[in-house]
Amino acid sequence: MGRGATTNSIPEIENCKFMLVIGSNTTEAHPVLALRMKKAVRKGATLVVADPRKIWLTKLAKRHLQLRPGSDVWLLNAIMHVILEEGLQDEDYIREYTEDLDAVREVVARYTPEQAEQVTGVPAADIVATAREYAGERKAAIFYTLGITEHACAIDNIWSLSNLVLMTGHLGYESTGLNALRGQNNVQGLNDAGANPTYFPGYQTIDEENRRKFSEAWGVPIPERPGYRLDQMMSGLHDGRVRALYLVGENPAHTEPNAHHVEEGLGKLEFVVAQDLFLNETSRAHANVVFPASSFAEKDGTFTNTERRVNRVRKAVPCPGEAREDWRIVVDLARALGARWPEYRTSEDVWNEFADLSPNWSGIRYDRIEEVGLQWPCTDREHPGSPYLYADRPARASGRGKFYPVEYKPPIEQPDSEFPFVLSTGRTLYHYNSATMTMREPGVLDKQEDPFVEINPEDAVALGIREGDWVRLVSRRGDLEARAAIGERVFPGLVWMALHFAQAKVNWLTHDVGDPLIGTPEYKVCAVRLEPVAP
Amino acid sequence: MVKFSLDGKTVSAPEGELLVYAAARHGVFIPTLCHDEKLDPYGGCRMCVVDVEGSPRPLPACATRVTAGLAVSTNSSVPQYRKTLTEMLLSEHLNANPGGRPNELLDMAEELGAAAPLILPDAKREPYEDRNRLMGYDPDACILCNRCVRYTQEVMQCSALSLEGRGPTARIVPTHGHSWLDTECELCGGCLSTCPTGAIYEKFHEGAPPQHERSLDQVKSTCTFCGVGCQIDLHVDPATKRIVKVTSDPGYVSNEGNLCVKGRFAFNFVHHPDRLTQPLVRGEDGELHPTSWDDALRVAAEGLRGVKERHGPQAIGVLASARLTMEENFLLQKLARTALETHSIHSCEAT
Numbered sequence: 001m002g003r004g005a006t007t008n009s010i011p012e013i014e015n016c017k018f019m020l021v022i023g024s025n026t027t028e029a030h031p032v033l034a035l036r037m038k039k040a041v042r043k044g045a046t047l048v049v050a051d052p053r054k055i056w057l058t059k060l061a062k063r064h065l066q067l068r069p070g071s072d073v074w075l076l077n078a079i080m081h082v083i084l085e086e087g088l089q090d091e092d093y094i095r096e097y098t099e100d101l102d103a104v105r106e107v108v109a110r111y112t113p114e115q116a117e118q119v120t121g122v123p124a125a126d127i128v129a130t131a132r133e134y135a136g137e138r139k140a141a142i143f144y145t146l147g148i149t150e151h152a153c154a155i156d157n158i159w160s161l162s163n164l165v166l167m168t169g170h171l172g173y174e175s176t177g178l179n180a181l182r183g184q185n186n187v188q189g190l191n192d193a194g195a196n197p198t199y200f201p202g203y204q205t206i207d208e209e210n211r212r213k214f215s216e217a218w219g220v221p222i223p224e225r226p227g228y229r230l231d232q233m234m235s236g237l238h239d240g241r242v243r244a245l246y247l248v249g250e251n252p253a254h255t256e257p258n259a260h261h262v263e264e265g266l267g268k269l270e271f272v273v274a275q276d277l278f279l280n281e282t283s284r285a286h287a288n289v290v291f292p293a294s295s296f297a298e299k300d301g302t303f304t305n306t307e308r309r310v311n312r313v314r315k316a317v318p319c320p321g322e323a324r325e326d327w328r329i330v331v332d333l334a335r336a337l338g339a340r341w342p343e344y345r346t347s348e349d350v351w352n353e354f355a356d357l358s359p360n361w362s363g364i365r366y367d368r369i370e371e372v373g374l375q376w377p378c379t380d381r382e383h384p385g386s387p388y389l390y391a392d393r394p395a396r397a398s399g400r401g402k403f404y405p406v407e408y409k410p411p412i413e414q415p416d417s418e419f420p421f422v423l424s425t426g427r428t429l430y431h432y433n434s435a436t437m438t439m440r441e442p443g444v445l446d447k448q449e450d451p452f453v454e455i456n457p458e459d460a461v462a463l464g465i466r467e468g469d470w471v472r473l474v475s476r477r478g479d480l481e482a483r484a485a486i487g488e489r490v491f492p493g494l495v496w497m498a499l500h501f502a503q504a505k506v507n508w509l510t511h512d513v514g515d516p517l518i519g520t521p522e523y524k525v526c527a528v529r530l531e532p533v534a535p
Numbered sequence: 536m537v538k539f540s541l542d543g544k545t546v547s548a549p550e551g552e553l554l555v556y557a558a559a560r561h562g563v564f565i566p567t568l569c570h571d572e573k574l575d576p577y578g579g580c581r582m583c584v585v586d587v588e589g590s591p592r593p594l595p596a597c598a599t600r601v602t603a604g605l606a607v608s609t610n611s612s613v614p615q616y617r618k619t620l621t622e623m624l625l626s627e628h629l630n631a632n633p634g635g636r637p638n639e640l641l642d643m644a645e646e647l648g649a650a651a652p653l654i655l656p657d658a659k660r661e662p663y664e665d666r667n668r669l670m671g672y673d674p675d676a677c678i679l680c681n682r683c684v685r686y687t688q689e690v691m692q693c694s695a696l697s698l699e700g701r702g703p704t705a706r707i708v709p710t711h712g713h714s715w716l717d718t719e720c721e722l723c724g725g726c727l728s729t730c731p732t733g734a735i736y737e738k739f740h741e742g743a744p745p746q747h748e749r750s751l752d753q754v755k756s757t758c759t760f761c762g763v764g765c766q767i768d769l770h771v772d773p774a775t776k777r778i779v780k781v782t783s784d785p786g787y788v789s790n791e792g793n794l795c796v797k798g799r800f801a802f803n804f805v806h807h808p809d810r811l812t813q814p815l816v817r818g819e820d821g822e823l824h825p826t827s828w829d830d831a832l833r834v835a836a837e838g839l840r841g842v843k844e845r846h847g848p849q850a851i852g853v854l855a856s857a858r859l860t861m862e863e864n865f866l867l868q869k870l871a872r873t874a875l876e877t878h879s880i881h882s883c884e885a886t
C-alpha cells in the first residue's frame with residue numbers, strides 16, 4: 001500500500017474497538033506494545049487472534065482462529081469473500097480511493113468459508129463472524145509481524161491484508177490501519193536510511209534522476225548496476241559472484257536459513273571485514289579483520305521505531321578499550337578507501353545530510369526531537385509529524401490504493417511420511433535475534449536457558465517423550481537437539497521453536513527458498529521428524 | 536467542563552475528571568501514595584483525602600470525580616490527618632531501604648515532619664526469599680498499598696502477585712508459586728517500578744545506600760531490543776561509568792513508562808568481559824591477533840580494494856544492521872554506493 005511502514009501509532013491502539021492480530025505473538029515480540037492491546041481489551045475492544053499457536057493473547061481474545069501454518073491467504077480471502085457477499089465493504093472509499101476491486105472480487109468468490117475450513121482448520125462460522133465484526137467497526141485495526149512476512153508467500157500475505165483494509169476503508173484516521181510490527185529495534189530506520197539495494201535513503205528509487213541527485217550531493221558517480229539483495233548475496237557466495245563481505249553487527253552463519261550451506265559459502269570468500277560487539281560464529285571463523293564496535297549506550301544517534309517515530313539514542317558510557325562508535329568506524333574506513341567525505345563531527349552532522357536528501361524526513365532535526373520523537377513523513381520544520389498515514393489518500397502515484405488479487409499457494413515444503421511434523425519458528429520474549437546480547441544476561445536466562453521445542457501432548461505420548469526430555473529434530477538439511485516443552489500451545493502435527501538459540505541453530509533445519517520478490521527466506525515452515533534422545 | 540470550588544476559589548474541569556488531576560491543574564498539589572495514573576482509581580491509603588462539603592468523611596482525591604458544584608477543601612483538617620497516617624505507616628516500616636530505590640513514604644514524612652512514634656511490637660513480617668536474580672521483595676518495607684498487585688492485574692495482566700494474609704502478617708507473594716519464576720511473571724519489572732517505597736527492588740542493588748538511585752547520572756535514550764522503541768533512562772554510576780539500572784518515565788509517549796524484561800534488565804551485555812576492545816587482524820597462522828586501528832583499517836581497505844580490482848565492485852557485499860543507528864546505516868549505504876561503488880547493501884533483518 002504505497003509505503004513499507006505501520007500506518008498508525010502505538011498510543012492509538014488503546015482506543016481501537018476491534019483488533020485482528022494475525023501472525024504476531026505480540027506479548028513476546030513487542031511486549032510493551034501488547035500492553036496497549038491489553039488496555040484496549042480492558043476498555044471493551046474485541047480482539048481476534050489468528051495464529052497456529054495458542055499464544056498468550058488468545059487468553060484475552062474473543063476468538064482464536066487457529067489456522068494451519070502457511071494458510072493465511074486462504075483465511076484472508078475467505079474473510080473478504082464474506083465481506084463482499086454480504087455487502088459489508090465501504091463503497092464510498094472504494095470508489096474514491098481505490099482501483100481494481102473487481103480483480104479481487106473474482107478471485108475471492110472462489111474462497112468460501114466452508115472450503116476455508118477444510119484448508120485452514122478454522123471453523124467457517126468463526127470466519128463469518130470475524131468478517132462481520134471487522135467490517136462493521138470503524139476503529140478496527142490489523143496487526144501483523146514477521147509471523148506473516150517470513151513465509152515464502154510473504155508478499156502475498158501483505159497484499160491480502162492490504163486488500164482487506166482497502167475494501168473496508170480502514171485507513172487514514174486514528175485507531176485503525178494496517179500495522180506491520182517491525183521486529184528489530186531499528187529495522188524501520190535501517191530501511192528508511194537506505195541500507196537496501198533497491199532504493200536510496202528515504203525510499204527514493206534508483207533511477208536516472210535520483211542517481212544524478214545523489215551523485216551531485218556526494219561528488220562521485222553512482223553505479224548503474226543494481227545491487228544484490230541478501231538472498232542473492234548468500235547464493236553469490238557459492239557461485240563466486242560475491243568474493244568479499246563487510247558485515248556490521250551481522251552473523252549470517254547463525255541468522256540465515258539453511259545455515260550449514262551459508263557457512264560453507266562463507267568459507268569460499270576471499271575477504272571478510274566484521275564489525276561487532278562480540279566475536280561470533282561468522283567472524284571467528286571467517287573474518288580477516290574485526291573492528292571492535294559500540295553498543296547503543298556508547299553513542300549518539302537515532303532509532304526509528306515501528307510507528308515511524310525517530311527517537312534519540314544518547315551516549316551514556318564510553319566504549320570499552322579501543323572500541324569505537326560504529327559511525328566513526330565507517331567514516332574511518334571510507335577515508336582509508338580514499339573517499340573524500342565531508343568532516344562529520346557528530347552524529348547530528350550525519351543526520352542532517354540524510355534529512356537534507358530525504359524529503360519525508362527533512363523536517364526532523366535533533367533540536368525538535370530532544371524530548372519526544374517525531375513520526376515521518378515530516379516534510380518541513382513546521383510539520384508536526386504524522387501519527388497516521390493516508391489521511392488524504394493512499395500514497396501511490398495515482399492517489400489510489402490498488403487491489404492485487406492473491407491466490408493461495410501451499411507452503412513449499414509439506415510434511416510427508418519421513419518428515420511428518422511441521423516446524424514453525426519465531427521469537428520469544430527473553431531473547432533478541434541471535435542472542436549474542438541476551439545470552440549474556442544470567443538473570444534473564446533463569447526463565448529460559450535451554451533451547452526448547454513445543455510439542456502437543458498427543459504427539460508427545462505417541463513418541464514417548466516427556467516434559468523436559470531432550471529430543472532430536474531432523475529436517476532434510478540438518479538436525480539439532482532441544483528440550484521438549486509439552487502443551488496445548490501447538491496443535492498435533494505442529495512443533496515450534498525459537499530462532500535465538502546458538503547451540504541449537506534452528507536455521508540448520510529451515511530452508512532458504514524465499515519470496516521471489518522481496519527475498520525474505522521461508523523461516524517459518526519446514527518439515528521435520530522428532531526422535532527421542534536416549535538420556 | 537463544569538465549575539466547582541477548590542479551597543474557596545471557583546475553578547473548572549471536565550466533568551468526571553479525578554480530583555487529584557483537576558486540583559493539580561489549578562496549582563493545588565495533593566500528595567498521593569497508593570495512586571498511580573496507570574492504574575484504576577483505588578483510594579486505599581487515604582493519604583490524599585480532602586474535605587468535601589456534604590460528605591461526612593474526608594474523601595480520597597485520587598478516587599473522587601469532579602461534578603458540578605463540588606466544594607473541596609484541602610487545607611482544613613487534612614494536613615494533621617495526613618501526618619498521623621504517615622506516622623502510622625512509619626511505625627510498621629522497619630526497613631526503609633532494601634535496595635536503594637526512592638522511597639515516597641520517607642519523602643512524605645520529611646515534608647510533613649513526621650516520625651514513627653513507636654515501632655509496633657508485631658511489625659516484623661516473615662522475610663521472603665525468591666530464587667529469581669532480578670527482583671527482591673522486603674515485607675518490612677512494604678506498606679501494602681497494593682500498587683504492585685494492581686499493576687500485575689490491570690496493566691501486565693500477569694496475575695503473578697497476590698496479597699496474602701491480613702493485618703500484621705500480610706505481605707505480597709507470588710500467586711500459586713514458590714518463586715516469581717514459577718508464576719506467569721515475565722520479569723518486566725512493572726510491579727517494581729510502581730512500588731512507592733522500594734519494597735520491590737532490583738536484587739542486584741540489595742544493600743545499596745539510601746537514595747542510591749537518586750545519586751546516579753541519568754541519560755535518556757531508546758531501548759535497543761525491539762521495534763516498540765521504548766524510551767528509557769539509563770542510570771550510570773558516576774564513579775565506574777557503568778550502567779547499573781534502567782528505568783522509564785510514565786510521561787514517555789510510546790511506552791508510558793512501561794518496559795519489558797529486556798529493556799529493564801538486559802543491560803549487562805554492554806559491560807560484558809567478552810566485548811571486543813581491540814581491532815583484530817588474521818595473521819599468517821590463521822588466527823586473529825590484536826592490532827592498531829591504523830593497521831586494521833589499512834588491511835581492511837587493501838583487502839576490499841583488492842577484491843574490487845580483481846572481480847569488480849559487484850563482488851563486494853555490505854550487510855548493515857538493525858541494531859545500528861539511522862546515521863550509521865546511512866553512512867554504510869553511502870560507503871557502499873560511493874567508496875565501494877555497489878548498491879549491494881542489505882541486512883539479515885530487513886523485515
Ligand code: SF4
Nearest residue numbers: 695720721723724726
Ligand atoms: S515483574 Fe512484571 S510480569 Fe512479573 S509480577 Fe511484576 S508486573 Fe508481573
Ligand code: SF4
Nearest residue numbers: 677678680681683730
Ligand atoms: S510491595 Fe510496594 S507496591 Fe506492593 S504493596 Fe508493598 S509497598 Fe505497595
Ligand code: SF4
Nearest residue numbers: 758760761765795798
Ligand atoms: S523495553 Fe521491551 S518492548 Fe520496549 S523496546 Fe525494549 S524490548 Fe521492546
Ligand code: FES
Nearest residue numbers: 568578580581597
Ligand atoms: S493516594 Fe489516594 S487513597 Fe491512596
